[in-house]
Amino acid sequence: MAKPMINPTRISAFALSAIVAGCGAANLAAYSPTDQSRRLEEVDEAWQLIDRTYIDPTFNQQDWSAVRQDYMNRTYPSDQALHDALREMMGLLEDPGSQYFTPEEFSALQPPGGELAEVEVTVAAAPIVQYRVEVIDGTSVGYMQVSYLESDTPSEIASAIATLDAQNVAIYVLDLRSNPGGLLNSAVEVVDLWLEDGLIATLNSRSSVREAQADSASLMTDKPLAVLVNGETGNGSELVAATLQDRQRAVVVGAPTYGSNLIRSIRPLPAHGSGMMLTTARWYPPSGQDVSDVGVQPDIVVEEGATQQIGTAADPLLRAAVVALSSTQGE
Secondary structure: OOOOOOOOOOOOOHHHHHHHHHHHHHHHHHHHHHHHHHHHHHHHHHHHHHHHHHHOOEEEEEOOHHHHHHHOOOOOHHHHHHHHHHHHHHOOOOOOOEEEEEEHHHHHOOOOOEEEOOOOOOOOOHHHOEEEEEEEOOOEEEEEEEOOOOOOOHHHHHHHHHHHHHHOOEEEEEEOOOOOOOHHHHHHHHHOOOOOOOOOEEEEEEEOEEEEEOOOOOOOOOOOOEEEEEOOOOOOHHHHHHHHHHHHEEEEOOOOOOOOEEEEEEEEEEEOEEEEEEEEEEEEOOOOOOOOOOOOOOEEEEEOHHHHHHOOOOHHHHHHHHHHHHHHHHH
């Protein structure tokens, strides 16, 4: 699911000499001290950002000081040569989630900044939050399907809860199947809608440990809740499922999730208008469990049915969730 790394070909010193020898006057302008200085400034900016914030202090077992010396000693005859070199430098980390963006790519990137908890940056074509009332075996269910965690997702879920509560639903089902994640703050805020207080997640970077806490003012309902997941439920959505499970606020139904707890930050490189997405931290649910590679383990394992059954009374996961929550209510 992660984007493949780009491994551009390094331009040898011999090849650069040949290019210089064959350049006309217009192309020689690319070698002006001003352009070379600007390009070296961007190389240094990128190196410094990785040096300060990348999650792995060994930099994938690279001698990061030697890497800086190598790339600062090069000549960059064009912006394309610079872009290729920076992609190559980031490729040394062997981290598909850390990427370099040209100025054109960075200006078009959505979201433009902030921290991401996700598997892959995507843009959802369908509405982010879809909801309705489903009556299953006599139980009125407030069903919400969430496809991505964008900045507006928490408010959309809050609005859905308010609407469904007004229709006197008995239980809630939050469907996060095939949700790849999204913004970290959105994941935290979604959890906050269901908790009165306490720890939501711990965020560990190289330089700090932060805690996200629930705020009682954000609580929308205390009615029983189930979260539906599958192998494509990724990162930020895994945080939602893991925390609600840890805090015994929800029963998790489905299959083990994708298994990634990485936090990525999108940062500009002002010297040239480009930018980077860099893995800078990891999140952990209240239990401290590391979901990397293993995923969130459901309380109730259920095999998915046909696609057309999703969110209907014939959906095996939804039916299992209703049975589990109904039995809890009866206790």
